Amino acid sequence: MFIRLQSAVPNRRGVFPGVFAMANGLRDAGLLSPTDEEQVRRWNAHGERTYTDPSTVLADCYDPAVNPGARSWFRDDATELLQMALRYTELLDRCEVPWTQLRTARPGRIVYEDPVQVVAVPFTYDEHWPLTPPRTA
Numbered sequence: 212m213f214i215r216l217q218s219a220v221p222n223r224r225g226v227f228p229g230v231f232a233m234a235n236g237l238r239d240a241g242l243l244s245p246t247d248e249e250q251v252r253r254w255n256a257h258g259e260r261t262y263t264d265p266s267t268v269l270a271d272c273y274d275p276a277v278n279p280g281a282r283s284w285f286r287d288d289a290t291e292l293l294q295m296a297l298r299y300t301e302l303l304d305r306c307e308v309p310w311t312q313l314r315t316a317r318p319g320r321i322v323y324e325d326p327v328q329v330v331a332v333p334f335t336y337d338e339h340w341p342l343t344p345p346r347t348a
Contacts (some may be wrong), residue, residue, distance in 0.1 A: 300305035
């Protein structure tokens with residue numbers, strides 16, 4: 212199973228950013244207290260030291276022309292990374308920014324994977340869905 216923590220509503224571009232992007236957006240817009248801003252800086256530094264940024268391995272994994280709509284998903288057994296991500300959701304809750312959790316066994320066409328995460332392009336066309344039409348008598 213895979214888990215994604217993302218905005219509950221799309222941004223101005225129609226994208227549902229993940230919780231890390233949302234927290235960084237609050238920071239960049241100057242909407243965090245100095246204490247929260249420092250906390251996000253420390254969390255980000257820990258994440259950068261501990262986990263791989265997929266775009267450093269596969270430069271075009273998020274490229275909208277090559278992999279339209281690509282988004283990151285956590286593996287459900289990546290407990291340490293999920294615990295870290297949940298700290299970001301607590302910050303979002305304090306700032307009254309709505310977020311949601313998605314769970315799936317098939318996040319889409321996987322373009323990058325490592326032991327804790329995948330980047331997947333969501334299924335968007337009829338041929339991607341493993342559904343068969345109903346039989347007619």
